[in-house]
Amino acid sequence: GAGVSQSPSNKVTEKGKDVELRCDPISGHTALYWYRQRLGQGLEFLIYFQGNSAPDKSGLPSDRFSAERTGESVSTLTIQRTQQEDSAVYLCASSLVGGVYEQYFGPGTRLTVT
Amino acid sequence: AQKITQTQPGMFVQEKEAVTLDCTYDTSDQSYGLFWYKQPSSGEMIFLIYQGSYDEQNATEGRYSLNFQKARKSANLVISASQLGDSAMYFCAMREDFGNEKLTFGTGTRLTIIP
Numbered sequence: 001g002a003g004v005s006q007s008p009s010n011k012v013t014e015k016g017k018d019v020e021l022r023c024d025p026i027s028g029h030t031a032l033y034w035y036r037q038r039l040g041q042g043l044e045f046l047i048y049f050q051g052n053s054a055p056d057k058s059g060l061p062s063d064r065f066s067a068e069r070t071g072e073s074v075s076t077l078t079i080q081r082t083q084q085e086d087s088a089v090y091l092c093a094s095s096l097v098g099g100v101y102e103q104y105f106g107p108g109t110r111l112t113v114t
Numbered sequence: 115a116q117k118i119t120q121t122q123p124g125m126f127v128q129e130k131e132a133v134t135l136d137c138t139y140d141t142s143d144q145s146y147g148l149f150w151y152k153q154p155s156s157g158e159m160i161f162l163i164y165q166g167s168y169d170e171q172n173a174t175e176g177r178y179s180l181n182f183q184k185a186r187k188s189a190n191l192v193i194s195a196s197q198l199g200d201s202a203m204y205f206c207a208m209r210e211d212f213g214n215e216k217l218t219f220g221t222g223t224r225l226t227i228i229p
Contacts (some may be wrong), residue, residue, distance in 0.1 A: 031215050042118075042205055042219040043159075056216065091159065097215060102149060105159035 002026065004106035006092050012112045013082055021077045021109045025094030032075050033093045033103060034067055043091060049075060050097060082113045117141065118206050118220035126226050127196050134181070135191040135223045137206030143167075146210045148189040149217065150180065153203040162204075165189055193225075201227045 005024040013019050025032050030051045035043040045059040049069040060066070064083075069075040079086055089110050093103035119138045127133040139148065150162040165173045165180045173180040181190040193200055203224050207217040 033216060035217075035219075042221045043207075043217070045216045045218065048216045050215065059216070089157065093159070095215065102161040102164060103215075103217060104161070105151075107158055 004092055004094050004104050006090075006106040006109050008109060009107065010110045010112075012114060015084060015113055016081055018078065018080045019082055019111065021079075021090050021092075021111070023075045023077070023092030023094075023106060025073070025075070025092070026104055028072075029094035029096055029104070030072050031095045031097050031103075032069055033095075034075070034077050035091045035093065036061075037089045037091060037108070039088070046077070046090075079111075082111075084113045087111055087113045116220075117210075117218045118208055120206055120220035120223050122223045123221070124224045124226070126228055129198060129227050129229050130195055132192060132194045133196055133200075133225065135193075135204050135206075135225065137189045137191065137220060139187050139189060139206075139208050141187075141208065141210050143210045146208055148180070148182070149207045149209070150178070150189075150191045151205045151207060151219075152200075153205060153222070155202070159205075163191065196227050198227050198229060201225060 007022045032049045034046040037043050047067045048056040064080045067077045089108040091108045093105045095101045095103045146167045148165045152160045163173050163175045163178045165182045177194045179192045203222045205222045206220045
């Protein structure tokens, strides 16, 4: 079956511009996550959606970052007024909910802010 | 304090040998889960193995096994009979408090298998 998809795969933007990153989770997965991976580092949690519950935004690094998800479908991560330190790979994952269920990751969007 | 610590930034192992990748964790929760993911140079994150805090047996998945020592708070990944395709970054991750499903990742270990 189809895995998690993300678009675009690569995005180059100028400092100060806004960007939108898209994630299509696996059908039926109620949980969706966004992570950021800076070059050579581990993944940092950004935000978590579970069904219609209020999202856990505790990992968002600043108010320039926001994300939306409609129901159990597509999610968009928006970064306003991008800065060079926002350059990273942004990974989306989805899962069923419950202790033993692993997260399935998309291929990521590589964001470069020039 | 780091929640997940991977102390080996890089490892080189001869093909067909076994390798152990270290992971220690820090949590005050009684119920938590530990995961290992593989990230090849292509960038995708591939789930390898899961260990629940209440699982009495060490998890195994094919050539992967997890050496879970709860009292020491360690969850080392063991890869038996290493193959060239095992060359990748390996990340240990923890999920605490099953009311919140987010994962906390370590900084990873880059494993290189030498032919």
